[in-house]
Amino acid sequence: MLYRVNHSCATIFSALLVTRRARGMALGKLDAIPAFGPLVTVAEVLPHRDSVKFVDASWHLPSPGGTRRDARAEFRDSRISNARFFDIDRVADTSSDLPHMLPSEAQFAEACSELGIERDDTVVLYTTAGSFSAPRVWWTFKCFGHEKVHVLDGGLKAWAALGGLVEAGEEEPSARRRRPYTGARLEPNLVADSRQMLQASRQGETCQEEVQGKTSSPSTAVILDARPLARFLGEAPEPRPVVGRGHIPGARSLPIGALLVEDDVTTFKSAAETREIFQKAGVARDSVVLTTCGSGVTAALLVFALHNAWPDREQPIAAVYDGSWAEWGANKDLPVEK
Numbered sequence: 001m002l003y004r005v006n007h008s009c010a011t012i013f014s015a016l017l018v019t020r021r022a023r024g025m026a027l028g029k030l031d032a033i034p035a036f037g038p039l040v041t042v043a044e045v046l047p048h049r050d051s052v053k054f055v056d057a058s059w060h061l062p063s064p065g066g067t068r069r070d071a072r073a074e075f076r077d078s079r080i081s082n083a084r085f086f087d088i089d090r091v092a093d094t095s096s097d098l099p100h101m102l103p104s105e106a107q108f109a110e111a112c113s114e115l116g117i118e119r120d121d122t123v124v125l126y127t128t129a130g131s132f133s134a135p136r137v138w139w140t141f142k143c144f145g146h147e148k149v150h151v152l153d154g155g156l157k158a159w160a161a162l163g164g165l166v167e168a169g170e171e172e173p174s175a176r177r178r179r180p181y182t183g184a185r186l187e188p189n190l191v192a193d194s195r196q197m198l199q200a201s202r203q204g205e206t207c208q209e210e211v212q213g214k215t216s217s218p219s220t221a222v223i224l225d226a227r228p229l230a231r232f233l234g235e236a237p238e239p240r241p242v243v244g245r246g247h248i249p250g251a252r253s254l255p256i257g258a259l260l261v262e263d264d265v266t267t268f269k270s271a272a273e274t275r276e277i278f279q280k281a282g283v284a285r286d287s288v289v290l291t292t293c294g295s296g297v298t299a300a301l302l303v304f305a306l307h308n309a310w311p312d313r314e315q316p317i318a319a320v321y322d323g324s325w326a327e328w329g330a331n332k333d334l335p336v337e338k
């Protein structure tokens with residue numbers, strides 16, 4: 001829809017805009033974006049909508065019947081205006097037989113370049129209703145040193161409810177929006193592998209310096225499992241038929257539903273509530289934490305929630321076991337508890 005604008009009003013508006021921009025450039029504060037926390041609200045980000053890069057991070061598990069929502073098709077049908085789409089199955093180590101494993105530095109940089117994202121950009125991730133994968137993409141950005149990355153509380157539904165612009169249709173061609181992304185460097189202390197998880201499990205949940213990368217002396221490592229309790233206990237089948245039942249010895253169950261608003265996986269409980277939940281699970285402000293789940297997606301949600309609860313933690317961001325139960329549960333040589 002096109003709107004007619006009175007010529008004299010448009011001239012005045014243009015003059016004001018030029019003046020505002022000139023003043024902003026002189027002060028070095030043009031469209032200055034505040035220092036957002038890990039979790040941002042629509043009210044916080046809406047005034048800066050033209051200065052941030054919105055990224056739809058939606059991903060869906062197959063339903064019990066085997067069908068699966070098409071996140072990219074839903075993105076074409078409805079998205080935040082000018083948003084990009086990050087596909088965790090495509091931006092991944094496709095040489096691995098494990099699902100959506102962390103990509104290489106080069107793969108990540110190329111994906112960001114295609115999306116028109118530069119290293120200094122403020123990135124705001126969101127998902128559609130029913131999708132809990134934004135923290136996985138948040139963790140991916142953090143793994144490669146991108147500092148200004150945030151998750152939109154409430155996702156697309158909250159954005160639209162408060163009047164945020166929404167669009168549909170095909171995306172802008174990647175060649176037109178392409179930007180150089182430089183300086184992607186993997187932060188190894190944010191990623192755990194099966195060897196490190198086994199070490200933490202065997203040594204009385206003691207995690208040596210190599211596991212977390214930042215501690216100078218042994219620290220008690222808390223292994224948190226984000227899967228539903230029935231799967232943790234081995235009472236319910238895993239969605240992947242080649243994977244056995246149970247959990248890593250010594251792990252503690254903390255299903256993601258405990259950290260989210262009831263019936264809404266895009267909205268987080270308050271930081272105070274989240275701290276209390278972690279403390280009940282035996283996690284203190286500066287605990288060394290390793291997280292696991294089915295395939296590394298909800299494990300990243302635990303890490304995000306921990307960081308949101310204690311953004312000033314002395315410990316680095318907790319580590320995600322990227323292979324998670326998809327790897328551990330399929331390996332007959334690794335110990336299992338039920």
